[in-house]
Amino acid sequence: MAQVRAGVDALDRELVALLARRQGYMDAAARIKSDRAHVRDDVRVEEVITRVKVSARAAGLAESIAEPVWRTLIDRSIAYEFERWDQLRSGTQGP
Numbered sequence: 101m102a103q104v105r106a107g108v109d110a111l112d113r114e115l116v117a118l119l120a121r122r123q124g125y126m127d128a129a130a131r132i133k134s135d136r137a138h139v140r141d142d143v144r145v146e147e148v149i150t151r152v153k154v155s156a157r158a159a160g161l162a163e164s165i166a167e168p169v170w171r172t173l174i175d176r177s178i179a180y181e182f183e184r185w186d187q188l189r190s191g192t193q194g195p
Contacts, residue, residue, distance in 0.1 A: 119173075126177050130184035139181050145174055 133139060149170060156166035 122173075122177070123180065126181045127184055130181045130188055133185065136182070136185055139185055140178050148174060 130139070149167060152166055152170045153163050155161075156163055
């Protein structure tokens, strides 16, 4: 069991690093988008979910895990991007 837990912990560290890289793209999007109304794009959300489900199937990841995880990730990423968009335009410092 200790080896299993160590493996999970190592994967968690990798996932955190990947999510930090993903957050960098949210920072870039917040800088690029000139209109706050463009931060949330429901069509794009569904495109991402569709691609994730295909990738999940190919990788052997259950869609029942992949879809809700990505929907939460996308939701939180959009909320973060709104915060960054607002901060950038108000001149306040963020992360």
